[in-house]
Amino acid sequence: AWDNFTPPAKPWKWCHSESYQGNPWRVSVTKELKRLVDGLIADGTVSSFEVSDSNNDPSQQINQIRAFIDKKCSIITSIPGSATALDDAVDAAAKAGIPFITAAGSITSPNAINVDSNYARWGYDMMTAIGKVKPDASVLVVEGIAGHPIVVQEKQGADKALAENKGLKVARTVNGNWTANVTKTVVLQAIATNPAPIDAVWTTGSESRVVAEAFAEAGRPAPLITGSITGDALGYWKANPDKYRFEGHAVLPGWTAQTLFRVGERMLDGQKPKLNTLLIPIPPVHAAELDKWYKDCMTPDAVSVFPVPPTDPMPEDVLDAYFANPAPTKGWDYSKVPDACAK
Numbered sequence: 199a200w201d202n203f204t205p206p207a208k209p210w211k212w213c214h215s216e217s218y219q220g221n222p223w224r225v226s227v228t229k230e231l232k233r234l235v236d237g238l239i240a241d242g243t244v245s246s247f248e249v250s251d252s253n254n255d256p257s258q259q260i261n262q263i264r265a266f267i268d269k270k271c272s273i274i275t276s277i278p279g280s281a282t283a284l285d286d287a288v289d290a291a292a293k294a295g296i297p298f299i300t301a302a303g304s305i306t307s308p309n310a311i312n313v314d315s316n317y318a319r320w321g322y323d324m325m326t327a328i329g330k331v332k333p334d335a336s337v338l339v340v341e342g343i344a345g346h347p348i349v350v351q352e353k354q355g356a357d358k359a360l361a362e363n364k365g366l367k368v369a370r371t372v373n374g375n376w377t378a379n380v381t382k383t384v385v386l387q388a389i390a391t392n393p394a395p396i397d398a399v400w401t402t403g404s405e406s407r408v409v410a411e412a413f414a415e416a417g418r419p420a421p422l423i424t425g426s427i428t429g430d431a432l433g434y435w436k437a438n439p440d441k442y443r444f445e446g447h448a449v450l451p452g453w454t455a456q457t458l459f460r461v462g463e464r465m466l467d468g469q470k471p472k473l474n475t476l477l478i479p480i481p482p483v484h485a486a487e488l489d490k491w492y493k494d495c496m497t498p499d500a501v502s503v504f505p506v507p508p509t510d511p512m513p514e515d516v517l518d519a520y521f522a523n524p525a526p527t528k529g530w531d532y533s534k535v536p537d538a539c540a541k
Contacts, residue, residue, distance in 0.1 A: 199292060199309045205468050206272045206295070209245035212238075212462070213271035215263050216251045217279030218343070221377050222502040223404050223428075226451035227277065227301070227458075233536075234459040237529045254343065256283035263287040267294050273462050277302045281347035297465050301458040303347040304475060312475040313461045317348045320447060320480055321355025321402065324424035327445045328398040329363035331422055335397035338388055338421070339371040340381060340409065342402050352402045369396050374405055378501065382408040389416045401425040404449075407434045407498060410442045426450070427483045429496040429503030429538060435488055437498055444488065448481040450504050452535065453511050460517060460527040470522040481511050495539035506538045 212235050218224050228249060238244040250266070252259035256279050264287055266274050274291055278284050278300050285307040288298045292309035304312035328335050339356065342349045360366055370388045374381030381403070389396065389412060399409050399421050406425045411434070413421055420441045426449035435442040457478050465471065483491060491505045510532040518524035 199474065200297065200311070200465070201470055203295070203297070203465070203468075203470070205466050208243055210238075210243065210272035210466055211270065212244050212247045213266040213269070213274045214247070214249045215259060215266065215274055215276040215278075216249060217256075217259050217277055218254050219251045220253070221404070223376070223451050223504070224277065226502065226504055227455045230452050230455035231275065231459055234456065234529060238463070241529075243528065252279060254279055256280040260284060260287045263291065263298075267291050267296060270294075271296055273466055274298045275458050275462050276300050278305050278347065279303075280305070280345065281350070282306050297462070299458060299462050299465070301454050305347070308474060310474060311461060311465065311471055313457050313478065314475055315449070315478050315480050317351035317402075318355035318358075320449070321352035321400075322359045323355070323482075324402075324446060325356045325359035325366070325400055326363065327424060328400060328422060329359065329366050331445070332397050333363065334365040334367075335422075336367050336369045336395055338369050338385070338392075338396050338399045340374045340385065340399060340401040340403070340405075341371065342374065342376040344373050349402065356400060369394070374401065374403060376403040376405065378405050378408045381405040382412050385409050385412040386416065389413065389418060395419070396421055398422040399424070404428045404431075404504075406444060406446070407431040407442075410434060410438075414438070414441050427488075427491055427505060429493075429500040429505060430498055432488060432492045432505065433497040433500050436492055436496070444483070444485055446483055448483050448491070448505060448507060448511075450507070452504060452506055453478070456530075456535070457512050457517075460512075460530055461520075463527050463529060464517075464521060464525070467525065467528060469524060471520055472522055473520065476520045478512055481507050493538050503538055506535060 250262035
């Protein structure tokens with residue numbers, strides 16, 4: 199859809215359409231994206247950076263995208279709240295010559311460029327990991343925001359793994375909305391109404407600490423928890439090594455924002471993506487190597503601290519392969535990414 203795209207003249211107007219800012223992960227994505235775009239503002243490449251937030255209301259997000267089109271944004275980056283609802287708005291942006299680039303959730307319009315990961319594979323890998331540790335485990339399933347594109351993909355992967363691991367049994371499925379207080383409440387309710395042992399908790403968010411806390415508060419044995427590693431979880435593990443068992447990945451806000459920025463900048467630079475979905479590998483995090491991810495500032499209440507991978511999960515030469523006419527991303531240097539403990 200973008201083979202004949204002619205980039206707009208500089209300075210560019212960068213607009214970001216968020217569907218939710220109600221958890222630290224999403225806020226951190228916006229913060230890192232702003233840091234990177236601010237670098238382009240400093241050298242005159244970009245004139246402004248504007249953010250909208252629809253708070254999980256797809257119709258509101260559509261209106262905000264259409265407002266960005268009217269404002270003649272040069273590019274719209276987005277974490278979409280729906281896989282299908284935004285298609286018409288994205289098509290309208292394309293008609294106006296505005297690239298629409300998503301992260302953390304793909305949309306179905308062929309005019310979108312989705313910077314995503316294989317979340318079905320992630321869901322599958324996490325459920326498979328539970329099966330390897332305890333083939334007859336009773337599993338509590340904690341999903342994110344109902345209807346979100348990633349939630350649907352992760353569930354497909356988990357279901358495939360459950361079909362292959364016949365001994366695994368789902369004790370209950372709840373929605374934690376990728377939000378700590380909601381997750382803790384629904385997990386405590388599930389534990390209270392399920393007196394039988396729960397061996398593992400399959401989650402898809404950054405809330406593993408509150409899951410571990412819920413089991414500890416209920417006086418239940420520590421389950422194996424899957425999900426995405428966070429600073430508060432590492433802090434909880436450091437303080438309570440016997441109460442926190444983890445096997446998962448690092449679906450981090452930092453590299454989510456960085457890959458979104460890099461693909462956006464390259465498109466505005468005139469580079470042509472070969473595909474409309476670019477799959478970014480998700481770094482694995484194993485129980486035996488939690489100490490490698492831990493930093494001193496990570497305490498059990500450090501909910502806004504996220505680990506930073508020691509090396510770039512998406513090196514520039516790998517990103518080059520996604521573009522027909524690759525060139526280095528302007529304004530990008532992994533060595534300048536702030537440390538996890540940077541204020």
